[in-house]
Amino acid sequence: MRTGTFQRAVGVIVIATAGLGAVLLLWLAVLAGGKSPEPAPTEGLLFGTWNVFYDTQLPSPRVMLAAAALAALFAVGVAAVEQRIANRARRSTNGEATPLSPKVVMAATHGIYAGPVTVTVLIPAHNEEGTIGATVRSLMAQSHQPERVIVIADNCTDATVAIARGAGVEVLSTVGNTKKKAGALNQALKQLLPEQRDNDLVMVMDADTVLDAGFLEAAVRRFRSDRALMAVGGLFYGEEGAGMLGQFQRNEYIRYAREMRRRRGRVFVLTGTASLFRPVALRTVANSRGRAIPGTHGDVYDTAALTEDNELTIALKSLGGLMISPHECTVVTEVMPTWRTLWAQRLRWQRGALENLGAYGITRQTFRYWAQQFGIGYGVIALGAYLVLMSIAALSMEHWIVYPFWAGLGALFMAERVLTVWNGGWQARLLALMLIPELIFALFLNASFVRGTVDIFLGRQAGWKHLQRSSDLEPAPAA
Secondary structure, eight states: OOOOHHHHHHHHHHHHHHHHHHHHHHHHHHHHHOSOOSOOOEEEEETTTEEEEEOOSOOOHHHHHHHHHHHHHHHHHHHHHHHHHHHHHHHOOOTTTOTTSHHHHHHHHTTOOOOSOEEEEEEEESSOTTTHHHHHHHHHTOSSOOSEEEEEEOSOOSSHHHHHHHTTOEEEEOSSOOSHHHHHHHHHHHHHGGGOOTTEEEEEEOTTEEEOTTHHHHHHHHHHHOTTEEEEEOEEEEOSOSHHHHHHHHHHHHHHHHHHHHTTTBOSOOOTTEEEEOHHHHHHHHHHBTTTBSSOTTOSSOTTOSSHHHHHHHHHHHTTOEEEOOTTOEEEEOOOSSHHHHHHHHHHHHHHHHHHHHHHOSOTTTHHHHHHHHHHHHHHHHHHHHHHHHHHHHHHOSSOOOOHHHHHHHHHHHHHHHHTTGGGOHHHHHHHHHOHHHHHHHHHHHHHHHHHHHHHHHTOOOOOOOOOOSSOOOOOOOO
């Protein structure tokens, strides 16, 4: 694990910057309001001992306009900078710094026929007897079937190997692997990549994932139409079940997929559930490790990263690679069945994201990820402060009063929550309409962000906490 000062402090930097931003916004809002001619704030008594002052007046038009303008300015600024960075990467002709940029790749492959497009699927599996059967069946049911399917059996002690062989696919057992999923994939890729041509696509797929029947056909079509495309990622939807907790996660995944569609497939993370790569992209990453990007030279996946899919995405972007997540490429993946397993998953995701940023530092390619983490940090502070202040005000007031302005904002927010999960069905809409449960879920996610930040700063060792499924994952219709 990397223990540099910057890597250890990355979470604190995010929280501190977000906190300073919140204070600055509040200060600007106060300045925009000027001197108020309204009466002094109302005084209340909390718990019989604490004097509380609160103002029930509507914010002035200047304050509301300033808040809206600042929010719009920030959003437009991030989008503009991200677009500029993306355009520069696409136009780069620097084969040393960005060997995977579209112009470099197009020039290198001009007039060269690399053979027909084929697909080799790698499925890393550690004790996945409950799900591996459905995963393989979904591959065999593809409208464009893969040429090879290889299950990478990593220290399995259950029936995973027997089930995979019974399904008619290849099995590769790891040897002495102690580096979890990343280590298992590295062992397989070191054997596979040397024999791969540029059109022999490599797909990495989780053993608890079911593909939509047209996934591979849509992905292969994208690769055929664009020689510069280095990777295609899937959009994931949650499996059915797990009660309200499962619905929280399904709503979250539906909103993420919707955001990807609005971004026209411009990917944040090449999800580990199912992503395809050109061999040249993976070979270039392996050759660049320890030089242009973090990691051990010769490894495709960085075994020090908790979130290997997020790290590989940043690695490819740092090398200029073009990647997308088309709306046609959908998968159904597991949802965490308990709060404990969900906490472990989200803590690993959050820690992994922060540690990856610490390893890569502040670069043009990581700008979007830093902005995203600052946004999460600000959201943690804003939501926490809002709930605390609202609770204090509610407990201090003798009578509850409904204000049309705030009620209107609440209704607008509620409408946004419902509309963004509309395609998820009536259960998704009902949960979003109740509003309060999703706010509680948001607090839970915020807590994992804070815990991840503290753990990194204190140098605590992170655990993988693999979830072993006892029942087969059945396909579910994608939203």
